[in-house]
Amino acid sequence: MEVKWIAFGVVLVINTIFAISVAIFITRKFVVPGRNPLILALIALAIWSFAYAMITFSTGIEVKRFWLRIENIGIISQPVLWFVFIFSYARQTEYLKRPRIAILWVIPA
Numbered sequence: 001m002e003v004k005w006i007a008f009g010v011v012l013v014i015n016t017i018f019a020i021s022v023a024i025f026i027t028r029k030f031v032v033p034g035r036n037p038l039i040l041a042l043i044a045l046a047i048w049s050f051a052y053a054m055i056t057f058s059t060g061i062e063v064k065r066f067w068l069r070i071e072n073i074g075i076i077s078q079p080v081l082w083f084v085f086i087f088s089y090a091r092q093t094e095y096l097k098r099p100r101i102a103i104l105w106v107i108p109a
Helices: 003-029 035-057 061-089 098-104
Strands: none
Touching (some): 035 061
């Protein structure tokens, strides 16, 4: 494995740690509109970054496929979670009823 890929993987792991740290910080310090969707988006980002790092570090194709499946969970969650965060932060919660949120998850599912 080349040094540049190791460095890239390390940056991804640092990004994972940072996303989880910010999510924990937000959980403990703030009660504001959009907090919960933002925390979920940060967790999805952490999943995405960590799985991508594991793909970078892995050598076997089956292991890479496993981490790719995990990575896709974080990737496909981002648009929906950011959409819900934006509407929550803007206090437009009348659009965020359970059936509408469920419809948003249809395409990622």
